Each structure stands twice: as structure tokens, then as C-alpha cells.
Amino acid sequence: MSLSNSTFLLFLFLVPGLLFRLALFQGEIVKRPFPSPSSLWSAISILIYSASMFMLFFLVTNALLYLVNLVHPYEVPVSFADFDGVFYLFYEGARLKPLNFLYLYPHIAVVLSVVMAGFVIAAAYTARYLARKIQALGRVMYGPLAPLLAMEKKGAGIFTCFVLTKIADGNKRLMYAGYPAEVSLKDASTIDHIVLADPIKFYLKLGRDLPISSLPIAREVSSSASISHLYIAGSDIENVHFEGFYIEQKDGWLEALKG
Numbered sequence: 001m002s003l004s005n006s007t008f009l010l011f012l013f014l015v016p017g018l019l020f021r022l023a024l025f026q027g028e029i030v031k032r033p034f035p036s037p038s039s040l041w042s043a044i045s046i047l048i049y050s051a052s053m054f055m056l057f058f059l060v061t062n063a064l065l066y067l068v069n070l071v072h073p074y075e076v077p078v079s080f081a082d083f084d085g086v087f088y089l090f091y092e093g094a095r096l097k098p099l100n101f102l103y104l105y106p107h108i109a110v111v112l113s114v115v116m117a118g119f120v121i122a123a124a125y126t127a128r129y130l131a132r133k134i135q136a137l138g139r140v141m142y143g144p145l146a147p148l149l150a151m152e153k154k155g156a157g158i159f160t161c162f163v164l165t166k167i168a169d170g171n172k173r174l175m176y177a178g179y180p181a182e183v184s185l186k187d188a189s190t191i192d193h194i195v196l197a198d199p200i201k202f203y204l205k206l207g208r209d210l211p212i213s214s215l216p217i218a219r220e221v222s223s224s225a226s227i228s229h230l231y232i233a234g235s236d237i238e239n240v241h242f243e244g245f246y247i248e249q250k251d252g253w254l255e256a257l258k259g
Contacts, residue, residue, distance in 0.1 A: 016057075016120045017050030023124035029159065030142040030149065030183045033192055057119050143185045148244040158245040163194060164204065164238045172203040173238070180242070181229060191234045199230040 025031040034042065131138040131146070138146030148159065160179055167174040178196030186192040 013054070014046055014050050016053040016116060017046040017048070019117060020049045020053055020120045020124050021046060023121045024127060024141075026124075028128070029180055030145050030185065032141075032185050053116075053120050053123065056123060057116060060119070145183065145185075145242065148242055160243050160245075161194070161196070162241040162243075163196070163232055164240070165232070165236050166238050167236065169203075171206045173206065175202050175204050176200070176230060176232065177202070178230065186234075191237055191240065193234055194232045194237065194240065196230045196232065198228065 021034055025034075127137075128141075131141045132149055135146060138149065142149055158179075160177065161183075163176045165174045165176070176196055176199050178199035180194060181197040182193075182195040184192040184194075
């Protein structure tokens with residue numbers, strides 16, 4: 001059973017949007033699950049991403065080709081023509097169907113695919129950079145955690161969190177503290193899950209006076225070779241406190257810390 005031409009072209013159209021969505025949160029601490037809980041929204045978002053990527057790609061390439069043509073005039077062998085509302089592809093004066101063009105000139109298709117993939121990944125990393133600079137865009141990508149991520153400037157950053165769970169033993173509540181390796185957000189700003197690196201467990205004792213914590217004042221941090229991770233589902237989380245510490249790096253700062 002073979003795919004029809006229209007199905008194959010639809011698949012090709014959706015690939016850049018899927019690649020953009022995967023690259024958008026790759027390696028980020030704060031993520032949004034894909035596919036999202038709403039299958040309809042996932043499909044619509046991929047369509048929007050794909051259409052945006054193709055539009056940006058053609059705008060950028062056309063602008064570059066225009067500038068190159070101003071410096072070194074040349075004739076483009078590929079052209080489009082409209083006959084009675086139907087667009088036809090012409091290559092060196094011969095009319096071709098889009099798929100026939102790919103079959104006859106596969107090397108061109110490979111080059112375009114590589115260039116398009118590089119363009120999409122670059123666009124995703126550009127969007128991530130802008131999300132840290134523009135709060136409105138950061139809120140869309142990272143939810144309420146956008147201000148913490150936007151504080152990343154020149155310097156070393158420490159991003160920690162304290163998780164209050166729903167697990168109780170009398171007047172004691174189980175808590176975890178650690179470095180968030182992954183914070184997954186679903187619709188709006190609801191937490192889907194948190195993955196803590198190098199976690200510790202302690203209790204929060206609730207009484208008439210101020211709550212008392214069993215968290216030690218200081219502890220050893222695990223080495224990179226033995227670091228552990230803890231997965232906490234959103235359904236088990238009562239509340240989370242995030243903290244971000246950023247140390248400005250200056251000349252000789254490491255030597256000063258060493259004494």
C-alpha cells in the first residue's frame with residue numbers, strides 16, 4: 001500500500017513544524033509536553049509552525065537571492081506559472097509536477113532538506129533567545145517561570161526548588177529539595193511533573209506556631225558520577241518554591257573563592 005501524492009506532500013509540509021517544536025524545548029529546563037493533552041491543539045500548533053517556517057524560509061531565501069542577483073546577475077532555472085488557477089512548476093522551460101521534480105533531481109531535494117532543517121533549528125534557538133529577552137514571549141513558552149530564566153545573564157546560575165507534596169503523616173508533610181532537571185508544564189501554568197537532580201527528602205512539621213522544617217542547614221552535593229534523579233508527578237505536588245541565584249563572573253572570581 002503506497003501513500004498518495006497528496007498525503008506525501010502533506011507529510012513533507014508538516015515535517016518542519018514538527019522539527020521546530022522538538023527543537024524549541026530541547027535541552028531546556030522548563031518544557032511543555034508534546035503532544036499536548038489536547039490532540040486538536042497539537043495538530044493545529046504543528047500546522048501553524050509548519051506554515052510559519054515555510055513562510056520565513058521563502059522570505060529569507062528570496063531576500064538572499066535578490067541580494068546575490070544584484071551583485072552577480074543570474075537566471076533562475078526554476079519558475080512557477082499560473083494557468084486557470086493551477087500552479088505549475090517549470091525547470092529549464094519544461095513543465096514538471098512537484099513529485100516528478102523530486103524524482104528527477106533528488107540531489108536538489110537533499111540539499112533543500114538539509115538547508116531547511118538547519119533553518120528550522122536556527123529559528124527554534126532564536127525563539128528561545130528572544131523568549132529570555134521578551135517577557136511576553138517568555139510567558140508563552142515558560143509560563144510563570146519565565147522571569148527566573150530571563151535572569152540568566154553573564155555569570156554562573158544556580159536554579160533550585162522546594163517541593164511540598166500531598167503525602168502527610170499526622171502533622172508532618174513530605175518535602176523534597178533539589179536542582180530541577182526538568183519542569184514540564186501542561187495547559188496554562190499547571191505542572192505536569194518535576195524531575196529533581198541530587199534530591200533530598202525532609203519533612204515540614206505543621207503546628208500552632210510557624211512550620212518547622214527538618215531540612216539540614218548544609219549537605220554535600222553529589223558528584224556528577226553518582227548524581228541521582230527523582231520524578232514527582234503533578235498529582236502529588238501541593239506547592240513548589242523556585243529560587244534562582246546568579247553570581248556575576250569577574251576576572252579572578254574563582255581564585256578569590258578558593259582563598
